[in-house]
Amino acid sequence: DIQMTQSPSSLSASVGDRVTITCRASQSIASHLNWYQQKPGKAPRLLIYAASNLQSGVPSRFSGRGSGTEFSLTISSLQPEDVASYYCHQSYNPRATFGQGTKVEMK
Amino acid sequence: EVQLVESGGGLVKPGGSLRLSCAASGFTFSSFTMNWVRQAPGKGLEWVASISSGGSYIFYAESVDGRFTISRDNAKSSLYLQMNSLRVEDTAVYYCVRQEDLVVVVTATGIFDYWGQGTLVTVSS
Numbered sequence: 001d002i003q004m005t006q007s008p009s010s011l012s013a014s015v016g017d018r019v020t021i022t023c024r025a026s027q028s029i030a031s032h033l034n035w036y037q038q039k040p041g042k043a044p045r046l047l048i049y050a051a052s053n054l055q056s057g058v059p060s061r062f063s064g065r066g067s068g069t070e071f072s073l074t075i076s077s078l079q080p081e082d083v084a085s086y087y088c089h090q091s092y093n094p095r096a097t098f099g100q101g102t103k104v105e106m107k
Numbered sequence: 108e109v110q111l112v113e114s115g116g117g118l119v120k121p122g123g124s125l126r127l128s129c130a131a132s133g134f135t136f137s138s139f140t141m142n143w144v145r146q147a148p149g150k151g152l153e154w155v156a157s158i159s160s161g162g163s164y165i166f167y168a169e170s171v172d173g174r175f176t177i178s179r180d181n182a183k184s185s186l187y188l189q190m191n192s193l194r195v196e197d198t199a200v201y202y203c204v205r206q207e208d209l210v211v212v213v214t215a216t217g218i219f220d221y222w223g224q225g226t227l228v229t230v231s232s
Binding site: 030044 | 142151152153154157164166167168169202209211212214216217218219220222223224225
């Protein structure tokens with residue numbers, strides 16, 4: 001299986017801060033990397049697909065980049081409604097795998 | 108509007124069985140690969156199984172292979188997960204997830220674009 005490693009596991013930031021989460025794959029997955037946001041008690045929501053494509057309806061302050069084994073999700077200006085856990089997901093292999101998650105909290 | 112509604116969760120003893128169902132609506136169910144993804148209490152997401160649109164291609168996570176069976180009934184727009192030989196570590200919220208297959212450059216990639224609200228499975232004596 002392809003292992004996905006996210007960092008950090010948690011972070012605390014202030015409103016308006018730029019926040020970056022990284023995800024590393026154990027082997028090259030080209031651009032087959034997606035990002036999800038999950039708020040407490042809710043199902044995950046797709047934010048970014050194929051490494052850098054913004055899902056319809058997602059605010060433009062979210063962006064993704066990377067290819068191969070190194071990827072990142074950036075929130076350009078953190079808002080209170082962005083408090084959530086974020087997960088990367090590789091869709092290169094039909095046996096999908098997720099990163100362990102990054103919990104974003106407000107300072 | 109796409110809707111995925113899971114049912115069938117509950118409390119079961121270790122070694123027992125349970126069958127989850129997912130009723131889909133708002134899209135052409137027979138055209139999409141479907142997945143089950145689970146989340147143990149306070150933990151991250153774990154992909155469990157997938158089944159192609161026609162049911163020909165099925166994949167399982169190593170942790171459930173040989174114990175769980177994914178299936179679908181396209182006439183009823185329904186997805187199922189038969190879970191046997193359940194273990195305490197199978198305790199989780201189970202999500203039914205639609206997969207959209209997109210072409211990225213020259214290859215297809217499957218994104219999880221719609222999720223159900225989840226059903227809780229608790230395995231405990």
